[in-house]
Amino acid sequence: MSFTTPPRPFDVTALFPQLAPLARTATRLHPRPGSPTMHDSSVGGPLLWPADEPWPYCDEPHDSRAEPVVHTPDDVRILRRDRAAAAERRRLDPEAPQWTPEERATWERLANRPWFDGPIPLLPVAQLYARDVPFPRPIEADLLQVLWCPFDHETAHPRTALFWRSSATVTHVLDAPPEPPVVQRDCYLPEPCLFLPEQVTEYPNPSELDEELQDQLEDESLWESIDPELYTAYADDPGELYLNNLSTAPGWKTGGWTRWSLTDPKPRPCPACGTEQIPLLTLASSEWDGGSGTWIAEEDPADTSPPPLGARDGRYTLIDIVGGYNLQLHVCPADPSHPHIEMIP
Numbered sequence: 427m428s429f430t431t432p433p434r435p436f437d438v439t440a441l442f443p444q445l446a447p448l449a450r451t452a453t454r455l456h457p458r459p460g461s462p463t464m465h466d467s468s469v470g471g472p473l474l475w476p477a478d479e480p481w482p483y484c485d486e487p488h489d490s491r492a493e494p495v496v497h498t499p500d501d502v503r504i505l506r507r508d509r510a511a512a513a514e515r516r517r518l519d520p521e522a523p524q525w526t527p528e529e530r531a532t533w534e535r536l537a538n539r540p541w542f543d544g545p546i547p548l549l550p551v552a553q554l555y556a557r558d559v560p561f562p563r564p565i566e567a568d569l570l571q572v573l574w575c576p577f578d579h580e581t582a583h584p585r586t587a588l589f590w591r592s593s594a595t596v597t598h599v600l601d602a603p604p605e606p607p608v609v610q611r612d613c614y615l616p617e618p619c620l621f622l623p624e625q626v627t628e629y630p631n632p633s634e635l636d637e638e639l640q641d642q643l644e645d646e647s648l649w650e651s652i653d654p655e656l657y658t659a660y661a662d663d664p665g666e667l668y669l670n671n672l673s674t675a676p677g678w679k680t681g682g683w684t685r686w687s688l689t690d691p692k693p694r695p696c697p698a699c700g701t702e703q704i705p706l707l708t709l710a711s712s713e714w715d716g717g718s719g720t721w722i723a724e725e726d727p728a729d730t731s732p733p734p735l736g737a738r739d740g741r742y743t744l745i746d747i748v749g750g751y752n753l754q755l756h757v758c759p760a761d762p763s764h765p766h767i768e769m770i771p
Contacts, residue, residue: 469616617743
């Protein structure tokens, strides 16, 4: 199956030719629930991990006071299964109980997991094969693996680790990698999804444009040649039309432009060489939000029956970053193996 982003309401470069040389290709990944294997590009799937390479751990301290209740990864899977069953039960019968006695008993039993002090095995978050998805990478690598510690660190989100490798050199694969004894939050365990990549064109966030072009984007008179039906909701603020519908795509993606929302653009020098880093991978809480509905793929039905858990708001991976934001990973274009930068922009 493939996914198709609807055409943009109009060609913004026809109105603002200065944007044309700023166009970048981004690859929307469109993660959707599935059963990935180690040979697939995926979220939360098994990794093509060499059997003779030690599994990475986080040995930094973790705050036992951060969450009143913690769960094991298997606990989270059980809870998600019960939530999905409850949602389907209520869909078929609105008068059905929200929770059965058995489900309540399960929740109570799983609410008593003890805290764990010690090194935490990292969790697989994403695996990208270059044959499926273009992304900046070292010359010898065709595979990117992203793992994280499922606990907040000083950045108030999980800390990621990147591993680059040549898939052809992995001849013996680790069969049963370790899992964390507990995770701080359920939303730090990715739901297994397959990627369905699609390339789109992006333009910079308005705040990355020069002041003259920013002023032009806000000038209502310059938008008068556009059919008003295409931007009625933004008639008083055409800059929002550009921001939400014409610049950067929401959701999981590689490449493109940084999708700024919380902060103004800031320099991203490589910690190793000072080169300005570029977007590598966006780990998104959702595939769309209230302001980016025009980016919903044409193949996404308005009301699936039953919908996958989280599908109604585009949260197919069931990941949540700081209450609905994106974790964007940037890498050095001179040498992607240099230390990467994490941002919630």
